Amino acid sequence: MNVLLTGGAGYIGSHTAVEIMRAGHGVVIADDLSNASEKVIERIEKLGGKKVYFYKIDVCDKAALDGVFALHDISAVVHFAGKKAVGESVAQPLMYYRNNLDATITLLEVMQKHSVNRLIFSSSATVYGIPKTVPVDENAPRGCNNPYGWTKYMSEQIMRDACEANKDLAVVLLRYFNPIGAHESGVIGEDPEGIPNNLMPFIAQVAVGRREMLGVFGDDYPTHDGTGVRDYIHVVDLAQGHVAALDYTENNSGALAVNLGTGRGYSVLDIVKTFERVNGIEIPYRIMPRRAGDAAVIYADSSLAKTLLNWEAKRDLEDMCRDTWNWQKNNPNGYRS
Numbered sequence: 001m002n003v004l005l006t007g008g009a010g011y012i013g014s015h016t017a018v019e020i021m022r023a024g025h026g027v028v029i030a031d032d033l034s035n036a037s038e039k040v041i042e043r044i045e046k047l048g049g050k051k052v053y054f055y056k057i058d059v060c061d062k063a064a065l066d067g068v069f070a071l072h073d074i075s076a077v078v079h080f081a082g083k084k085a086v087g088e089s090v091a092q093p094l095m096y097y098r099n100n101l102d103a104t105i106t107l108l109e110v111m112q113k114h115s116v117n118r119l120i121f122s123s124s125a126t127v128y129g130i131p132k133t134v135p136v137d138e139n140a141p142r143g144c145n146n147p148y149g150w151t152k153y154m155s156e157q158i159m160r161d162a163c164e165a166n167k168d169l170a171v172v173l174l175r176y177f178n179p180i181g182a183h184e185s186g187v188i189g190e191d192p193e194g195i196p197n198n199l200m201p202f203i204a205q206v207a208v209g210r211r212e213m214l215g216v217f218g219d220d221y222p223t224h225d226g227t228g229v230r231d232y233i234h235v236v237d238l239a240q241g242h243v244a245a246l247d248y249t250e251n252n253s254g255a256l257a258v259n260l261g262t263g264r265g266y267s268v269l270d271i272v273k274t275f276e277r278v279n280g281i282e283i284p285y286r287i288m289p290r291r292a293g294d295a296a297v298i299y300a301d302s303s304l305a306k307t308l309l310n311w312e313a314k315r316d317l318e319d320m321c322r323d324t325w326n327w328q329k330n331n332p333n334g335y336r337s
């Protein structure tokens, strides 16, 4: 079958495209390249072993998106397209609500027109906000602390309501914890625009000499070493979770939320020390004040993914650190020449 990936040229989208192709499906990518490089398309084809149909469009452009569905017999969609910088969302909430919710509604409308009823949504653990207890399962209270998180939460609700109105629609809401790492080939990886917001790409840029040192946001949290604890998951494990979710939509309908995490929490300094040990590189750092909105500890209960999707993470923290560095050292400036 042909699978449309909106935002498929991005970090998680590109890794998912490769795994979907390796599972025997065709891939069509619609991406406005606002946070991705067109160079990734040829690299996805190299790893996936067949042509990718790519369209540089804004998913909010209904006529353009409709045109993609008219050109290809799309059976399922994976929806990645959206703005995703937490800090930017606080500064520009209306742009975030307009872009992310408009993209979701436009996609659902075009899918309905073309009778496409299988959808995987790139949601996020950010919908849990600062959890009261860990591990976090899918029934944990929701409550976001930034507009980006609310757009994920609201998109989930829009999809749930669409499933109530159309009993043939199947939606899997994948709540990612902290995706890091890169394809083992080092051909694709994470290449954020500007100063990285997230921990691992910042570490990788320190390692390759693009940044002087890492700022550790707080060492006074109630954790084993005072730094924040997260559930880091290898991006290829995450990508394979999307293939499992696509398989699930073949014989199921309705909306299903599923955590994609490892169930293990690591601190910031755990990540730094593992990266240093595995790659033989020192990562200089300094302790900074806490970052507003950060949780002390969050990690997943991913048992539902195992039960319903027959999926679990296979790669460990050493794999994540090794594959991150393999990508960054072979692509010091990411996809830029």
Ligand code: WQD
Pocket (backbone or CB within 6 Å): 084, 086, 123, 124, 125, 126, 176, 177, 178, 179, 197, 198, 199, 200, 202, 214, 215, 216, 217, 218, 227, 228, 229, 230, 268, 291, 294
């Ligand atoms: C991880 C830990 C920081 C950077 C975010 C989004 C979430 C999802 C994943 C999209 C925290 C610390 C970080 C740095 C640091 N993205 N840190 N120095 O905040 O858990 O989740 O990315 O869906 O929605 O909220 O990830 O990588 O930013 O932070 O000390 O330069 O690393 O305080 O403890 P986070 P992160």
